[in-house]
Amino acid sequence: MESFKIRLAMKNLLWIQGLSCNGNTQSILNAENPQIYELFSKINLLYHPSLSVENNVLDIVEDIYRDRLSLDFLVVEGAITNNKNFHKIGDYSIGEIIEKLKNKARYIIAIGNCAVFGNIPSLYKENKDIKGLQFKFKEKEGFLPSDFKTSSGYPVINIPGCPSHPAWFTQTIITLYYEKPLILDKFNRPKELFMYLSHDGCIRNEYFEWKYEAEEFGHKEGCLFYNLGCRGPITHAPCNKILWNRVSSKTRAGMPCIGCTEYDFPLRENYFETKKNIGIPEEVPLGVSKRAYITISGVAKTLKNERVSKKLEETD
Ligand code: SF4
Missing domain, CATH: 3.40.50.700 (NADH:ubiquinone oxidoreductase-like, 20kDa subunit)
Known part of the structure; x- marks a missing residue:
């Protein structure tokens, strides 16, 4: 009882x-x-x-x-x-x-x-x-x-x-x-929870803005969007706001976001590769037109950021 x-x-x-x-x-x-x-x-x-x-x-x-x-x-x-x-x-x-x-x-x-x-x-x-x-x-x-x-x-x-x-x-x-x-x-x-993008709070945002791409997984430097398939800017998930084990996230560890909170997660192929058309990613960040993305990327690439172009250990 x-x-x-x-x-x-x-x-x-x-x-x-x-x-x-x-x-x-x-x-x-x-x-x-x-x-x-x-x-x-x-x-x-x-x-x-x-x-x-x-x-x-x-x-x-x-x-x-x-x-x-x-x-x-x-x-x-x-x-x-x-x-x-x-x-x-x-x-x-x-x-x-x-x-x-x-x-x-x-x-x-x-x-x-x-x-x-x-x-x-x-x-x-x-x-x-x-x-x-x-x-x-x-x-x-x-x-x-x-x-x-x-x-x-x-x-x-x-x-x-x-x-x-x-x-x-x-x-x-x-x-x-x-x-x-x-x-x-x-x-x-x-x-x-899901009004945030996985991109929000990612420690690689500075590299994203200045278009410095990581060439390999697991490195501290570089953004993973342009070559390595990161879906952070198109994925609704607070992975970089509420960290995993309160410590890290995929993108912090140098692994692209694979968009696993979205409906199309298993429908996609080649998770670690960014699909491009004449050098432009097929999917651009949410809320940005392709034209705006091309313009902003073009401008960012013409300017050099000394800090983000170096290995972190080599910065002042
Ligand atoms: S690695 Fe992904 S989530 Fe992080 S800044 Fe680059 S695109 Fe955004």
Whole structure:
């Protein structure tokens, strides 16, 4: 009886997985401030496929479905399918589980690009029913209807990334826990996080402005946009604002941003190469016309910046 009272007082969270590499689970284990055990001391974790000791997910799903248990947060990791040859939870497909719970959860959160956009599993051409929860790549043709909303009035709240950063998840869930409003963008991503570009806050911005390109990965100097395929200026993600492990990011370490928070992440080829047309990148920074980009680049290239043209160790 005591534990039942606690369950009633706390908000309940159920985490289920579809077609997934478990990467977002691995990511949230690295959450800091709050750490994941602190989060789950406030929120009652009903079940998580990797963290729960008891394998009683179907009992919990049935209790929620029969209104014997309330569900505040349904967190979905992985792409959705009804094909049981690909994925099963007991005798149910992940799609059947979602059907049972979709009108019971106050909030549904899709974590990671597979649950959000379908991502790599959705590339499988033989099975077209593999999707994200509310999107399949760019289209609002996910598993749930495009106008679907939970009782909170929100559509599926999308936290993309391959994987997503743990703080993007904890920040979102704490906002909802305290019933604070979330503003979402056109892909239902929280704007507070995804209105930034991965380029914002990158320590290579000075090289970007002066058009000094890195020739190789892993070096301290140079921007990775022009030759090495960096998608920082076209990718909505706060990777250089909320650092990974509070220390670094891909671009800080000399690796291009591969745009893994966007719908087209797995549709692209040659991640480490910038596609160009007569020497001009095919995709220019968001908000800038090609003409403006060519003009500004041309001017920057005619001017020499002594500082950024040297190795950092050699600067005064
Ligand atoms: S490396 Fe990428 S994110 Fe960093 S400044 Fe260059 S283009 Fe922007």
